[in-house]
Amino acid sequence: MDTVFTAAALIILDGFVLWLVLSGAPFIPTKKEGVKKMLQCCDIKPGMKAADIGSGDGRILIAMAQAGAEAHGFEINPFLVWWSRRKIRQAGLEGKAFVHLQDLWRADFSAFDVVTLFGITHIMGRLEKKLRKELKPGARVVSMAFKFPNWPVESQLEAVYVYRQVV
Numbered sequence: 001m002d003t004v005f006t007a008a009a010l011i012i013l014d015g016f017v018l019w020l021v022l023s024g025a026p027f028i029p030t031k032k033e034g035v036k037k038m039l040q041c042c043d044i045k046p047g048m049k050a051a052d053i054g055s056g057d058g059r060i061l062i063a064m065a066q067a068g069a070e071a072h073g074f075e076i077n078p079f080l081v082w083w084s085r086r087k088i089r090q091a092g093l094e095g096k097a098f099v100h101l102q103d104l105w106r107a108d109f110s111a112f113d114v115v116t117l118f119g120i121t122h123i124m125g126r127l128e129k130k131l132r133k134e135l136k137p138g139a140r141v142v143s144m145a146f147k148f149p150n151w152p153v154e155s156q157l158e159a160v161y162v163y164r165q166v167v
């Protein structure tokens with residue numbers, strides 16, 4: 001009975017991990033230097049609304065909140081949501097930084113002035129379509145390491161790509 005239970009648990013866990021990978025990127029945190037470059041490309045001004053898509057342990061959204069933004073993270077992994085909320089409290093950023101336990105494909109990014117992401121190749125086409133449909137004119141997208149297939153890059157800082165919503 002124990003073996004059947006363990007096998008069932010492993011199958012469910014495997015399925016969950018596979019679903020996580022297919023629906024977005026695995027958790028690979030941006031390095032310290034990368035966070036600095038992302039922040040530089042975001043050009044945060046106080047009062048801006050910023051989102052990190054797939055916010056991991058919260059390092060990007062915490063940096064954006066410290067720079068003066070109202071920063072929102074969207075993260076599908078409950079453990080990372082718990083961990084990043086803990087980091088927000090430790091940094092004294094309650095009311096400035098928020099993490100939503102949400103699938104990025106179900107989130108609405110239309111309210112944000114700047115959106116950051118560290119995705120993976122196979123989601124970039126679908127994500128480009130979603131962001132170009134939703135974002136307001138002038139909104140900026142800052143992508144670590146991965147380019148959108150059709151959206152022209154506005155500027156680039158090494159492997160950080162900046163896009164602007166023009167319509």
Ligand SMILES: C[S@@+](CC[C@H](N)C(=O)[O-])C[C@H]1O[C@@H](n2cnc3c(N)ncnc32)[C@H](O)[C@@H]1O
Pocket residue numbers: 020023024025026027028029030052053054055056057058059060074075076077080102103104105117118119144
């Ligand atoms: C490469 S990590 C980036 C983490 C963080 N933004 C950083 O730069 O350090 C990608 C994150 O996206 C999350 N993720 C993957 N699929 C997702 C989905 N469908 N919706 C929301 N988050 C997702 C993963 O759990 C992971 O934490």
